[in-house]
Amino acid sequence: MTAQEHLTYDAFVALAAADPAVVGLVLKGSQAHEGMTTEHSDHDLYVILADGATTELARFTGHRTPELDLVILSLDEFRAAGMPGFERYALARARIVLDRLGGVIAQILADKTRLAADEAFHEADAWLDAYANSLYRSVKNDRDGHALAARLDAADSVRFLLELLFALDRRPRPYNKYLEWELARFPLPGWDTELLLDAANHISATGDVPTQRRLFAQVEAAARRAGHDAVLDAWGDDLRLMRPQ
Template structure:
């Protein structure tokens, strides 16, 4: 027998309230977690729905398990077991990409004496060792992709250099946020994060500065913008103790630095480490 879908109210708020009442009456439900635009002040629009994570004791504990990935204009559901909830979004999980959805999430129901909230808190920030490993790995990939791009620009292959430059941006953002033990936000919330919870007090990580540089890189791969971003990231990465990752690139880094800092102008070697994948 299929699980009846949530009752749709006149508004998303009414639909959410009706479903929360239904879930509270179900002893197999141990937690309800709200995420998405509704937990980001100022991001709600007339078309915003509610993203709700329903945590069950186990798959057989509740008929609501049949509503996993239910979607409507009012309510989106993710239904998962407690064990799945504990792992979801963390390194090694198949849904590691979903971690940011928990960073600002709110607990609507916790029948486990605070465990739902504690699991959420583990997901909100990167542990020190986790942050260091993430920053190092993404830094190496970022340098690789930027080096590929600038080699193409150097060799007159601007369109291909643009493609590599665009692919460097996600790695760059992962590095910048990991250096601050932060989970990289979804692009939709990037400005929100930079303005509401700044990455320190350095100008290069302000919303105005960082988004302008990223727009220039994404627009056409602008080599000057790429080098400006690399200069900022190199300074921050070395300050955080990741000089070994950068130094492994040797003289290839000259190509990534502004001409005034590269010791005589951009240079690079074909067939070097940047020729292999990250």
């Protein structure tokens, strides 16, 4: 093994904290989610450099071991990370290890936790339509005797549903690993967490049509309250197949 491969998290943090080019360190992943670490958990660390700065730490670019994964980037690049993108949730719940900018790093992370109103509305429109599409296909396939297709479409619908519900609350959707963690600490307004997770689990496992329809009734009401009537009304008479019978 090389010396780089032997580098520990604590040793690297000490190196970075002593380097004036480093303006922030941000830890994401399991280590930033209380109670989620296991013996297999590594440390995923963003190393944020002052714009235009050079540093010998650049030699660790791409460093990845079972203990430590590093992402080294400029302040501007960090500000743009996950905006939009898959990393947004990870950064929204990340933990600050070092902020040399008097709260700037903290504000950047805070900005990632909340979708802009227009952004959230447009995302919710798209996810609502995708959810309705998969739900409709699932119910129709069940009616027509295509059991596997019905279950697969039902499982797809749960993904779109979760994206929709978090967009309605102007939040990035958590990764599946952190869904229960997130909802236990930050419930979705108007939703009973236990009932929602039970329904998602049951639908994903079985494609049960009555459960899908009951859940859709709640989703339709919430979506209409949030102003998404146009997406729903575009489905016309097909809504009857999705609603409770």
